[in-house]
Amino acid sequence: MTVTTTAEVSTTGPARGLKPVRRSRVDLLPYLLVAPVMIFIACLALVPAVFTIVQSFYKVDPLDPPTRFDGLGNFVRLARDHAVVGSLGNTALYVVIGVTLSTLIGIGAAVVLQRPFRGRSLVIAILILPWAMPGVVEGILWSGIFDPNAGLINSVLSSLHLGEGNAVLLGQNRFLTIALIELVQVWQIAPLSVLLILAVLQLIPSDLYEAAQIDGCTSWGAFRRITLPLARPGIAVTMVQAVIATLNVFDQPYVLNGAASTGSSVTMQTYFISFQDLDFGKGYALSLLITIVTLLVSLVVVRLVYRRVEL
Template structure:
C-alpha cells in the first residue's frame, strides 16, 4: 500500500511536533524549585540592600550599609571565627571518619545491610532531637561524660563542659554535628567505591601491592569524586549549623554560629535588612568554599 502525498506530509508534521510529555513530567519539579528556592533567593538578594525594619517602615534603599554594619558588629565578627572552626573541624573529621568506614563497607558481609541501616539513623534524626539527646550526655549533673569522669576519678563529676571554654564548646558541639553528617559522607563515598572494578584490585595484587598500597594507588584516587561530593555536603552543613549550638549552648555567644546571628538579627532585633545581608554572605561563602573543595579534591575518573 503506497502512501499518498497527504499522508507523507502528516507524518512529517507529526515528526516535527515536539514531544511535550517530558516537559510536563518535570514541570512540577521546576515550579517547586522556582517557588521554594529561586524566588526566595532573589528576594533575599534584593532586600539585603534595603533597610527593612518592622518597627520603622517602610523599607528604604540603603546600598551597602547593611553589610558595613555587619562587619562592625562584634557578635557577627566573633561568630565568623566560630563558624570557620565549625567548618574546619566538621569537614576534616567527617571525611577522615567516612573514608575508612566506606572502605570497610565496600566488601559484602553478613549483616551489611543492617549495619548500613543503623549507620543512617544519626543522619535521619533532626538536629534538634540530636541536640536534646546529647544534652543529657554533656550534662554536668549526672551526664554520661561527667559520671564516667567521676567513676575514673578524673574529676568530681560536676564540671561544666559547654559554655565556659570557647574551643571546648565548639569542639563538643561540632562532635554532635559530625555524628550527624558522617553517615551521609560514608554513603556518598561508598557509592563511588562500588564503581571501582574488582579487576583493578586483582591487577594490583598481581603486581605485588598490599592492602595499603592498593588503597593509596587504586581506592583513594578513584574515590575522589565521591570524597569531593561528601566534603561539599559537609561544608554546606557546617556553614549552616544552627540546631546543635542553639540547643546545646542556647543564646550564649561562646559558640554562636553565623546562622544563629541571622536568627538573632532578624527575629530578635527585627532588623530584617541585615538578616538578609548576612544570609546572602553565608550563601556566597558556602558556594566559594564548595567550589574550592571541588577544584582541589575532585578528579575525573576514566576507567
C-alpha cells in the same frame, strides 16, 4: 516484444549529487513534562533568593517604617557587629572540624563496609539512624551526655580519676565548646558521608585489587593507589555536603549552648538579628553573605578534590 523503460527526472527536484535538506523537528514533550518541576523549583528557591538579594539592600524594620533603600548600609553594620564577627570565627572552626572529621570517618567506615560480610545490611541500617534524626532531638540527647552533674562524660572521667565528675564542658572554653558541639553534628552528618563514599567504592572493579595483589602491592598501597584516586568524586560530594551543613549549623549550638557567644554560629546570628532585633534588612544581608560563602567554599572544594574517573 520489446519493452522500453524510460526514467524521467523532474526538473523541479533536487539537483543530482545534492542531498535534500531535512528540517529538524523539536520534540516538546520532554520540556512539557519537566516544566511543572522547573516552575516549582523556581517558585520555591529562585523567587525567595531574588527577594533576599533585593531586600538586603533595603532598611527593613517593622519598628522603623517605611522600607527604604539603604545601599550597603546593612553590610557595613554587619562588619561593625562584634557578635557577628565573633560568630564568623566560630563557624570557621565548625567547618574545619566538621569537614575533616566527617570525611575521615566516611572514608574509614566506607572501606570497612566495602567488602560484603554477614550483617552488613544491619550495620548500614543502624548507621543511617543518626542522620535521619532531627538536629534538635540530637541536641537534647547529647545535652544529657554533657550534663555536668549526671552526664556520661563526667561519669567516665570520674571513674578514670581524671576529674571530680562535675566539670562544665560547654560554655566555658570556646574551642572545647565548639569541638564538642561539632562532634554532635559530625555524629549526624557522618552516616551520609559513609553512604556517599561507599556508593563510589562499590563501582570499583575487584579485578583492580586482585591485579594489585598479584603485583605484590600491600593493602595500604592498594588503598593509596586504587581506592583513594577512584573515590575522589564521592569524597568531593561528601565534603561539599559537609561544608553546607557546617556553614549553616544552627540546631546543635542553639540547643546545647543557647545564645552564648562561645558557640554561636552565623546562622544563629541571622535568627537573632531577624526575629529578636526585628532588623530584617540586616538579616537578609547576612543570609546573602552565608549563601555566597557557601557557594565559594563548595566550588573551591570541588576544584581541589574532584577528578573525573573513567573505568
